[in-house]
Structures are given as structure tokens and as C-alpha cells.
Amino acid sequence: MQNEIKLTRKEQIITTAELLFKEKGYMATTMRDIARCEGVEAASLYSHIKSKDEILITICFRMAEHFEMAMAEVNDIYFNAEEKLRMAIKNHVNIIASDLNASAVFLKEWRHLPEPELGEFISRRHEFKIILQQGIDENVFDDVDKKFAVLTILSTVSWIVEWYKPGGVMNPDEISEKLSDFILTGLKKKILN
Amino acid sequence: MQNEIKLTRKEQIITTAELLFKEKGYMATTMRDIARCEGVEAASLYSHIKSKDEILITICFRMAEHFEMAMAEVNDIYFNAEEKLRMAIKNHVNIIASDLNASAVFLKEWRHLPEPELGEFISRRHEFKIILQQGIDENVFDDVDKKFAVLTILSTVSWIVEWYKPGGVMNPDEISEKLSDFILTGLKKKILN
DNA sequence: CCTACCGATCGGTAGG
């Protein structure tokens, strides 16, 4: 079995869709837009994919798995709350930075998933937040502070897709470090007082 | 001239559109959806508004003015960097908390503005970020830190529209205070080291 | 992968 250098046609279509869904949004992107980028007629796409929905489902659930696996790793390996928090942030930032288009679609277009996938997506997302929150739970931080810290982390990390450019002023590690410092310094201050 | 208790029909339509645009997105909301909520036929909407575009333009530019006015106030009245930062955060949070639907549309649906309004919106948004950054500029904070702080503030404040519920665990003032503390403690730590 | 095409639905108009 030889190494595939080129993506399959289906993967090419998905990659193109990731770019267009990010740029214009899912609803504003037509199958004809995708076809034009691929250099074929819209009807030809349907030999490789079942529907427009299917593309969105594939993108969103793939990314969900990446984030869930990273979270599982954090909870398996690292022990104290600070290390867990730092590692969770770092993993999140790295996933997003290494696949900006798919991440943007995952973060911003999931609500256009059809049922029953939408329901499944929302409940997995909820489960994920609970795991993240429990992950840093050692009765070390105040409850409300911790909740707020988690929300701040998720918001900042998600926002990265809006401004991060590879080769910019900050690389992913620097972003992770700065964010960790902000959050952890903020949390610790309360303890020391 | 008596006080208007009821909104004009046009304002009712815009208010309904804010809710639907937030809930489903601009592209996924049809004029027939809006009409159904208003209890009229789609065609009837056009006696009060010119087009679907016009509704989005109204929502986005109204909110832009609110944010710009709040920012102008901060730069006119408050003097040191810390006070400015705290006030900017507080004003942002208050504007969003007091008009969640319109804020969500402003933050997430602006890219569907038609030209030339889209171009104007983007350049005003850019100008706004520069003002915010210069507002807290006193050569007190490190440049990269400050830039990151501004991005973190904007991201957290914007994210509020995703989870804030009136009457929840945190009220707007508590949110502003916690966020200010996080950011300022993070910035100060660097200075003291 | 293409040509040809379809039913549904969109934003919007005419005319009252």
C-alpha cells in the first residue's frame, strides 16, 4: 500500500469547502461555488459526496474528535490543575493553528448541521465543556472564578481563528504561553489575597 | 409630541429580525420567517423596509455607533491606562448585555453586508481597534502584551453573547470586574518582574 | 465528469 501524495477527490472537495465555508459561511456558499473552485460542474460533485450537508457533518465531527482526543490526553497524563490548564490551552491553540479553515467552520458553522447530527454535536460539546472544567478542578480555585476562566480560555482560543496568521508576530506556543499566564496569574492572585 | 410607547412597525420588524438573525443567521433567515413572526405576509414587509439588506445595515451600523460612542467617552474622560482599560471593558460588556440580539448580529453577521456598506464597516472596525489600543497606550505595558490583552478583551467580550443570560450567576458588572482583574493582573505581573 | 433539467424556494414587485 503506497503512500498517497495527492488527496482523493472527495478530500479535495472537503478542503475547498472548508475554505469557502470559512470565508463566506455555510449558507452563502453554493455547490456551484465549490464546483467552480474544483474546475468541474456542480452535478459532478455528487459522484463523490452525498450532499452539501454531508460535507459540513464531516468537517464538524472530524474537528470535534481532534479536540476530544486532546482533552482526553490532558486528563490521562497530567496531574496538577496548573499543568492541566496549560496543556489544555496549548493543545487547543495548536489544533486551531494547524487547521484554521476547518476550525473556523467547526466553531462558527455547526448550527447549520441537520438533525440528528445537530443534537449530537451540541451534547458532545456540552460534555466537552464539563470535562474541561472538571479537568482543572482540585478545589484549588474558586468556583465562579474557575468557570469564568474556562469561558475566557474558550473564547480567546476560538477567537484565534479571526486573527491568527502563520508567520505573524506570535507563534502558537507564544499565544498559549501568554494566555496561560494571564489566566493563571488572575486565578492565583485571588488565592494569595 | 407624545411619548411613543409602542415601537413603530419598522422597529418591530427590525427587533424581530435581530432575534431571527441571531438564532438562525442572516442567510438562513427568510423574509417569510420574519413575516410569520410579525403575523403578516412577506410582501407586506416591503411597505416598511426597502430590502433584507437594509435591515442588516441598520442593525450593524446602529451597534457600531454605540461602541464608538462608548469608546470616545473613555478617551475623553479617563486618564490613566488602567482606568481606561477598566472603563472600556465595562462599557463593552454593558452594551452587549443590554442588547444581546443586536450585538450578536453585529458581531457575527456583518460579513453579509452588501457593498459599499461592508467596506465602510470593516474600515470603521479597524479604526476602532486602533483607538482601543492607543487608548491604553502610555508606554507602560509591553507592546506585544498589550496587543494580546486587547485581543483577549475583544474575544471575551464578544463571546459573552454566546453564554450570557440575564439573571444568571454573573451580572454585567461582575463580568467586567473579573475580566479586568484577569487582564490587569496579567499585565502588571510582567512589570513587577 | 458532462448535459439537461426539475421542484422548491428565495427576495422582491405590481396593483389594488
Place this chain on the structure above:
DNA sequence: CCTACCGATCGGTAGG
């Protein structure tokens, strides 16, 4: 504010 309607475009299928 309604009925009636339109041109455009959508996601998708048939058949090769």
C-alpha cells in the same frame, strides 16, 4: 396589508 406572481437560483437527479 393582501393576492398574485416573477425571474433567479438553489440543492440535487437522470441518464449517459
